[in-house]
Amino acid sequence: MKIGTKNFDFTNKTYVMGILNATPDSFSDGGKWNQTDAALRHTEQMIQEGAHIIDVGGESTRPGHLQISEQEEIDRTIPIIEKIRQNFDIPISIDTYKSTVAKAALAAGADLINDIHGLKYDADLAGLIAQTGVSCCLMHNRIDVRPYDHFMEELLADLKETIALAKQAGIADGQIILDPGIGFAKTYENNLEAMRSLEQMHRLGYPVLLGVSRKSVIGLSLDLPVGERLEGTLVTTVFAVMKRCAFVRVHDVRENVRAIRMAEAILYGNQTFAAGELSMGCIQLL
DSSP: OEETTEEOOOTTOOEEEEEEEOOSOOTTTTTTSOSHHHHHHHHHHHHHHTOSEEEEESSOOSTTOOOOOHHHHHHHHHHHHHHHHHHOOSOEEEEOSOHHHHHHHHHHTOOEEEETTTTSSOTTHHHHHHHHTOEEEEEOOOSSOOOOSSHHHHHHHHHHHHHHHHHHHTOOGGGEEEEOOTTSSOOHHHHHHHHHTGGGGGGGOSOBEEOOTTOHHHHHHHTOOGGGOHHHHHHHHHHHHHTTOSEEEESOHHHHHHHHHHHHHHHHSSOTTOTTTSSSOOOOOO
16 A cells, blocks of 8 residues: 555554644643644654654544534644645644545645544545545544444444445545544443454455554553553554554554564564664664
8 A cells, every 4th residue: 555655565564653633632642742843843753763654633532522613623733734744754644534624634745534434424525535546544433322232243334334435436445444443432342342353354355553542441441541551552552463453543653663563573573663674764673
């Protein structure tokens, strides 16, 4: 898969998407990176630590979040995307489910649309993705939250609906990444089952992204606040490698890159993230 100018080979490799929240109220790091200079410094740090994609978000999607206007989301994200594009050679993802925001982000230099509603919120988003040929990550979610009778069967059925929307719009298979949506429209038990059953996602035929970094499923499992969930996150990242996920979306890039390298060394007998192997600034971590 090509994202921006970079090629991603998912054979025995898991890549890291670094989270850059340009928001005042995200559950973990709200307000830290919503100024352009701070966002650029953090982007540079994540690249040096081994990030392969930077995911820029302007609206918090934490439980109980308040939706903001499209213009406010654009005002938060576009200056940062423009500066990242000017200063760094790395694929940029825009974390939005709104076609107007996505269009502005693509014009500013974004390479991937990360849609938490899997094309089911904004009817114009699928057409934009098809027209531009940009890559997309389509997440499982439900706007009308309701209990599941057969959780994994329904999750896969929901994602098949998303894929059908993509195909109807003309989005090519090579543009699509799928995300099981840990923490979205799911109970604690549902979240654990989704991770435990990740291999079933591969039946759909697309690369899989797992995003569990610092989320409440870790806090509930370990009875820990947001700031103490690194170890739990690392376990989910190693699990993602074992389940052959293409990407993990994380806050703590350095530690997760190390965990991936170690897991891949054990599983495949090599160091797939050795210094200099990738062209996106991955450094050797000793």
